Amino acid sequence: xxxxxxxxxxxxxxxxxxxxxxxxxxxxxxxxxxxxxxxxxxxxxxxxxxxxxxxxxxxxxxxxxxxxxxxxxxxxxxxxxxxxxxxxxxxxxxxxxxxxxxxxxxxxxxxxxxxxxxxxxxxxxxxxxxxxxxxxxxxxxxxxxxxxxxxxxxxxxxxxxxxxxxxxxxxxxxxxxxxxxxxxxxxxxxxxxxxxxxxxxxxxxxxxxxxxxxxxxxxxx
Numbered sequence: 001x002x003x004x005x006x007x008x009x010x011x012x013x014x015x016x017x018x019x020x021x022x023x024x025x026x027x028x029x030x031x032x033x034x035x036x037x038x039x040x041x042x043x044x045x046x047x048x049x050x051x052x053x054x055x056x057x058x059x060x061x062x063x064x065x066x067x068x069x070x071x072x073x074x075x076x077x078x079x080x081x082x083x084x085x086x087x088x089x090x091x092x093x094x095x096x097x098x099x100x101x102x103x104x105x106x107x108x109x110x111x112x113x114x115x116x117x118x119x120x121x122x123x124x125x126x127x128x129x130x131x132x133x134x135x136x137x138x139x140x141x142x143x144x145x146x147x148x149x150x151x152x153x154x155x156x157x158x159x160x161x162x163x164x165x166x167x168x169x170x171x172x173x174x175x176x177x178x179x180x181x182x183x184x185x186x187x188x189x190x191x192x193x194x195x196x197x198x199x200x201x202x203x204x205x206x207x208x209x210x211x212x213x214x215x216x217x218x219x220x221x
Contacts, residue, residue, distance in 0.1 A: 114198060194213060
């Protein structure tokens with residue numbers, strides 16, 4: 001299957017992408033991984049991306065599209081893939097359509113993870129990270145530490161990252177609504193969107209997504 005995963009920040013896209021890709025036996029292709037791989041390998045696209053990032057500028061669509069095209073041409077993606085973080089806007093969605101048409105293939109579904117805005121803010125703004133080890137992550141509501149502000153693992157101080165502040169989260173949501181959300185309507189016009197609730201336990205959301213994708217595939221058959 002060829003799937004695009006969309007949803008607001010805090011919807012759990014990265015977590016769900018990993019589980020769904022494994023269940024469907026297709027590679028998980030994330031924008032973050034594409035950037036890191038190209039930059040670490042010193043590819044021409046990676047050098048271009050790094051130059052923009054080092055200057056504090058957004059990486060142009062054509063660079064991101066080039067990385068995605070190269071990754072989707074790899075042998076493990078011949079029979080399908082799950083895209084996470086790409087396309088990020090309608091221009092990238094149009095470029096993806098053009099790429100796939102050139103290969104004589106098409107998307108099977110666009111999985112939209114739906115989460116209420118207040119829940120997104122609660123999920124992200126409630127995170128607390130250990131200053132000693134960023135892998136030690138807690139949540140004031142869902143996974144609180146035994147002692148407030150103290151890491152259970154090492155006793156380090158827990159703090160809220162600037163990126164996790166409510167103000168920053170709401171700004172990220174504004175960007176999502178303005179730039180990325182329009183691709184949902186773009187794909188709805190093609191009859192590709194499958195919307196599910198991303199509330200609940202991770203395993204429950206994965207099961208819900210798998211069932212929705214299988215039902216959609218059966219309906220198209």
